[in-house]
Amino acid sequence: QDRANGWGENVLVDIEDGIAWVTLNRPDKRNAINPGIVWEMNAVLDAVEEDDAVQVVVITGSGDAFSAGQDLKEYFREPDAGPPLDRERLYRANAAWQWRRMMYFPKPTIAMVNGWCFGGAFQVLIGCDLAIASEDATFGLSEINWGIIPAGIVTKSLAEVMSQRDAMYYIMTGETFTGAQAAEMKVVNMAVPASELRARTKKLADTLKEKNPFVLRSAKTAYHHVKSMPWDTALEYLMAKSDQTKYRDPERGDQKGMQQFLDDKSYRPGLQSYDR
Numbered sequence: 001q002d003r004a005n006g007w008g009e010n011v012l013v014d015i016e017d018g019i020a021w022v023t024l025n026r027p028d029k030r031n032a033i034n035p036g037i038v039w040e041m042n043a044v045l046d047a048v049e050e051d052d053a054v055q056v057v058v059i060t061g062s063g064d065a066f067s068a069g070q071d072l073k074e075y076f077r078e079p080d081a082g083p084p085l086d087r088e089r090l091y092r093a094n095a096a097w098q099w100r101r102m103m104y105f106p107k108p109t110i111a112m113v114n115g116w117c118f119g120g121a122f123q124v125l126i127g128c129d130l131a132i133a134s135e136d137a138t139f140g141l142s143e144i145n146w147g148i149i150p151a152g153i154v155t156k157s158l159a160e161v162m163s164q165r166d167a168m169y170y171i172m173t174g175e176t177f178t179g180a181q182a183a184e185m186k187v188v189n190m191a192v193p194a195s196e197l198r199a200r201t202k203k204l205a206d207t208l209k210e211k212n213p214f215v216l217r218s219a220k221t222a223y224h225h226v227k228s229m230p231w232d233t234a235l236e237y238l239m240a241k242s243d244q245t246k247y248r249d250p251e252r253g254d255q256k257g258m259q260q261f262l263d264d265k266s267y268r269p270g271l272q273s274y275d276r
């Protein structure tokens with residue numbers, strides 16, 4: 001691991017066959033998010049964004065945890081006792097990677113939830129475009145159990161992805177739910193047996209690798225922006241975004257796609273991707 005680049009102690013990165021496997025690596029502390037993870041994740045996201053060898057990013061945790069949420073000692077107790085500006089800077093840097101960078105990350109991202117997932121870890125989970133959990137992973141909005149509300153921007157994210165009944169239930173009771181339940185509630189796309197988790201995640205990443213990366217990026221950005229737009233504005237925006245995507249796409253995928261279907265008859269877009 002390259003510590004000179006700003007990670008390697010709390011976060012590991014393995015790039016293999018177009019996929020960056022980013023692992024939160026404090027297994028003894030159940031990968032609780034401390035300032036070290038915050039600074040290292042900001043550096044990692046900058047690096048994998050720029051690295052042409054990376055097409056898809058997977059975030060996971062080492063040992064038996066995805067992440068036990070924010071570190072109660074290093075993220076709360078210690079900064080609470082320090083200078084307020086340092087605390088603010090830390091919290092801003094945390095929101096930067098967990099929310100803003102993840103939501104608008106230009107490459108596809110997948111959360112691979114291998115175990116415990118509590119509190120602040122939900123922001124990482126929801127920040128990823130897609131999520132796959134081990135059926136026996138354990139999720140919980142445990143904030144209420146120690147006397148705080150789900151903050152950072154977790155409550156806002158929950159309101160986007162969970163139904164009101166589910167969100168309020170788990171926010172208010174602090175009860176846990178399993179990966180299988182998370183899939184039923186659509187907090188993750190699917191849950192699979194632990195033994196299949198990595199292979200299933202790789203399969204999903206491989207599917208994303210076949211797609212046109214420039215168009216994938218536009219599709220993600222458009223989804224997040226139109227959510228909060230009025231309908232008329234959304235139509236204008238999407239028409240403009242679509243033209244921008246077509247004409248700025250370095251591989252002019254739409255032309256290839258049309259030619260391979262209409263002229264060459266070499267594939268059917270309803271059933272697969274064009275040959276890039």
Ligand code: ACO
Pocket residue numbers: 028029030032033068069070071072073074116118119120121142143150151
């Ligand atoms: N913050 C700080 N330290 C943590 C955290 C955390 N969020 N989670 C685990 N640890 C530490 C423990 O203090 C312990 O440290 P020690 O070995 O130095 O004593 C070590 O990790 C192992 O923890 P255990 O509780 O012994 O592990 P176990 O496997 O029995 O339980 C579990 C795992 C259920 C995740 C438990 O550690 C736990 O409840 N953690 C807190 C979960 C939580 O509420 N997170 C905060 C959410 S709120 C927010 O993120 C804003």
